[in-house]
Amino acid sequence: KAGVTQTPRYLIKTRGQQVTLSCSPISGHRSVSWYQQTPGQGLQFLFEYFSETQRNKGNFPGRFSGRQFSNSRSEMNVSTLELGDSALYLCASSRAGQGANIQYFGAGTRLSVL
Amino acid sequence: GNSVTQMEGPVTLSEEAFLTINCTYTATGYPSLFWYVQYPGEGLQLLLKATKADDKGSNKGFEATYRKETTSFHLEKGSVQVSDSAVYFCALSDPREYGGATNKLIFGTGTLLAVQP
Numbered sequence: 096k097a098g099v100t101q102t103p104r105y106l107i108k109t110r111g112q113q114v115t116l117s118c119s120p121i122s123g124h125r126s127v128s129w130y131q132q133t134p135g136q137g138l139q140f141l142f143e144y145f146s147e148t149q150r151n152k153g154n155f156p157g158r159f160s161g162r163q164f165s166n167s168r169s170e171m172n173v174s175t176l177e178l179g180d181s182a183l184y185l186c187a188s189s190r191a192g193q194g195a196n197i198q199y200f201g202a203g204t205r206l207s208v209l
Numbered sequence: 210g211n212s213v214t215q216m217e218g219p220v221t222l223s224e225e226a227f228l229t230i231n232c233t234y235t236a237t238g239y240p241s242l243f244w245y246v247q248y249p250g251e252g253l254q255l256l257l258k259a260t261k262a263d264d265k266g267s268n269k270g271f272e273a274t275y276r277k278e279t280t281s282f283h284l285e286k287g288s289v290q291v292s293d294s295a296v297y298f299c300a301l302s303d304p305r306e307y308g309g310a311t312n313k314l315i316f317g318t319g320t321l322l323a324v325q326p
Contacts, residue, residue: 099252101252126312128312128313128314130314137316137317137318137319138298138314138316138319140313140314140315143311143312143313150311151311151313153313185252185253187253187312187314189312196312197255197258198255198312198314199255200245200252200253200254201252202250202251202252203252
């Protein structure tokens with residue numbers, strides 16, 4: 096069974112640009128969450144989607160957005176990139192709708208903003 | 210709000226030494242507790258979990274017990290190997306805070322473990 100797949104693995108952008116990251120969850124998983132990992136702030140929750148609906152959101156500015164498609168694949172978008180957006184972005188999927196399910200993480204997309 | 214505090218690293222041990230990584234939490238409800246491990250260049254892998262007080266999670270020689278009275282979930286291993294070198298994250302999930310419908314994880318800052326041969 097394939098794991099969580101994130102594409103691309105690496106991205107280099109410049110300030111002011113926008114970027115879209117993609118996440119394909121494990122087959123059968125309907126919940127997808129996104130996290131930002133930086134050396135200074137650690138792992139921070141961005142948002143969670145279930146059945147194409149955002150059901151929880153972290154404390155990030157509106158430049159960070161996401162969506163989920165009917166096949167459970169998810170994308171996150173960051174507009175007007177800032178240097179501080181450089182981070183490892185991790186996607187996690189889990190099986191059911193109820194909380195406290197095991198989350199399976201992808202290898203991440205490393206974004207560098209120059 | 211909910212939070213997780215874990216011991217600062219790095220933790221440097223010799224092979225076959227005993228490992229303890231401390232983790233304490235603050236939660237308004239009754240969270241589930243997790244330990245995740247991250248190897249260089251990879252995402253996070255679940256190491257073990259516990260969903261209620263006095264539960265013991267275990268996997269690959271690692272253990273942690275959910276202690277409600279001390280709000281702790283310390284990670285232990287009796288004999289570490291070089292291959293255990295990684296960053297370990299303690300995390301909690303408290304879905305009841307959000308009406309029962311979230312898998313949101315709150316992580317500690319991570320502890321780097323370096324095991325020397």
